[in-house]
Amino acid sequence: MSALWTSDEIERATLGKASAPFEVKNLVLDSRKATAGSLYLAVKGENKDGHDFIASAFENKAAAALVHKPVDAAGPVLTVAHTQRALEDLARAARARSIAKVVAVTGSAGKTTTKEMLKLAFGALGKTHVSGASFNNHWGVPFSVASLPRDAAFAVFEIGMNHFGEIRGLVPLAKPHIAVITTIAPAHLEFFGNCDAIADAKSEIFEGLLLGGPALLPVDSPYCERLRTRAKQLGVTNILTFGSAACADGRLTHYEETAEGVRIRAEILGKAVDAVIGAPGKHIAANALAALTTVGVAGGDVVTAAAALKDFAALKGRGERIHAHGVEIIDESYNANPASMAAALALLAKAPGRKIAVLGDMLEMGPEGPALHAGIASHLASADLVFLCGALMRSLYDALPADRRHGYAVNSKELAPLVAAAVKAGDTVLVKGSNGSRMGAVIEAIKARAGG
Template sequence: MISLTINEIAEAVGALNTVDQWSERAVTSVGFDTRKLTAGSLFVPLIGENDGHRFIEQAIEQGAVAAFWSAPLAEAPADFPVIQVADTLAAMQQLAKYYLKKVAPKVVAITGSNGKTTTKDMTEAVLSARYKVHKTQGNFNNHIGLPYTILEMSEDTEVIILEMGMNHPGEIKVLSDLAEPDIAIITMIGESHIEYLGSRAAIADAKMEITSGLKKDGILIYPGAEPLLQERVQGLSSEQLRTFGQEASNDLYPLQVKTEMKETTFTTNSAPDVQLQIPVLGTYNVNNALAALLAGLATGILIKEAAGSLARFHLTKNRTEWLKGYNNSAILNDAYNANPTAMKLVIENFSRLSNNGQKIVVLGDMLELGEWSAALHESIKEVLSPEAIDQVVLYGEKMQVLATALVEENIFDEHQVHHFTGEKEPMIQYLKDTLRSDDYVLIKSSFGTDLLSVVRMLTV
């Protein structure tokens, strides 16, 4: 919870008016959604599809004690402090930058085509072994959510972990310049948003924007086996670079990995006598853990010290979480987002599991792949094997190419591949009719495909 006076806020954002009458009034939180404001809030009326200025009365009713204001002052409520600015969003960003410097925590910034949120959760666990940590909640990882996250941290925060998302070039640069990270992490380069960026090389350029605001003595943590990043880190000194990955050429890599249904254990070259455990499936999640451990090492936390908290880390909902499914099946819900690289990785790890029932994969359309969509959807066939997977259930028009390839290339028999489009009820009913006790079901898709609604109908 922040503690700022109205005068301090006005000076921090270069207010266009004076607030002398209310200068010492205390502000204890900042918000832009009137439904979530609390007593003592600074209301930020954002202008999007709706003009937030229209909701000023509701903000006051909810306990707002001041507001940014970019509409004409004549339209402001009487006897209520408004801080006039040219742009309310820019003012919130400016205030966040001021507050970040005032609290002065270590800043860890995280981006990547996949694994951002899981790495954020793991990094929080590692750093919480010694420090008071504040992190991005949910998907508040854009030009609105990031400054809001900063303004939510308490004044005694020692480390803040900021997830940085993007759709287009230049967006992460804005976030990095605002946050000025001490540590920046790139989880991986995949194909997410390739529709807008045009190539994996352009995606790598966009992810490297996280170094734009990196402090001069800051550290970049990245997957060392990614050639697109190897080419792009040349402007940083060797002292600033830390690499992770499965290969022994990295600064931190696993020696032994054992993955099971609900946990993965491994050791590392840095502390071979310390067995580490993460409560999630997958060797790809070991990479996320390695990135988190490198952040810990960069802040003085030894791997032995981090082991306990890493084993207990809490994964954000809808990321590779096991749920009790219909008719005593087990559902691996990973339906929050997807790109081809991430989908292949989770299928490969799911395929290695042993169980007494069927293994069924339910895959939905992957979005924002542009002209590469058909080829990238079809490429999922590379990791689907009838020796490991009993049934493939596909949803969405974009998945038609995969359904066709699996059957026409004799990878699966026709009765093992089921393709649905339009309403989801027929697919849900098919799965309910099919699922038996001990069956494992993987559900993976882009968020916009909304297979989360299928997860809800198949869980108990």
């Protein structure tokens, strides 16, 4: 059976009713992404109701639609009581029928990177299914689990959160055999107040870990012991760590930056492995270590898994290198918090040519926001030019010595032309900020620079 779902199976899982029998190959939440064989899920979002896009899904050749309202449709519909609940039902059914070794990944940063590394690493060992993009919330997790092919040998799900109770609600859909926490850092501080609270919220992942399932913790994090205590309280008996400390079960023994990325050597559960990874940075090594330790714990061949990491390339908005008019742009526009800022600036410090930092606000930092922004000053010692935008970055601007302040604007749109006018061939430009700071505008302006 190659179909992801038949209408019979969906009816049984959701107690819904199909207007005609069908089979689907994949699920889509966006009608524009529907292709032949898709099941279009008409889910109600914050602003839009998926039921308004049924026609577009069928125009794109969707095989069927899942709905909870009467609709005019050009193809089969399966009607349920509520599409969001039905998606969760489908996730539970997908998980129940699966023979896959399931890994759940959470953490303040590095979830998607680690998940993508696991896609390569497990992919070298057997059929692997992973969450798409950063689908890690109340619709992303059920969507990813419900999309699990019945014959996958490995599955990796990213689980995110910005409030207490979120992971607790999501992890039972994934029912992981292995839980991984990549790192704990001040993200979403606005809601949590401090990192102890963030560590506790991430620890909810242990509540849904299958009995006896190992938990993997970041040994170099100051919150590792808190996570360990929390895991034990929640009945986890098998706790392993990854990082540089001598006691780590997955231990980094060598780190070297190369022209293409990094070369690492590690000892994974006592076995030495080498890996070449196509993206630079200590955080990349940390995530690779998390991934390889996970493979080791899952009983996979870590040497094969490590070799597969050579195909890892920096992800869009998370360190992807863009070349425009002889300028090397490091695109970190997807997100930012103090930990990832420090990691990215450390990389910029080693870049060739003039080093230009273009930074936008790190959002959701709570009352500590201005101080956390000002604190970035200590990581800017080797930047040649510094451009800043956003209300919070004003604190960093004020904290910089006058000779280091090269440009400030209230938003990225106004900063973009200043940066585009200043850069020249041979420069390396780091562009980083939270997604909401829209730093992509700066990259577009550099690319669009006339004549270059």
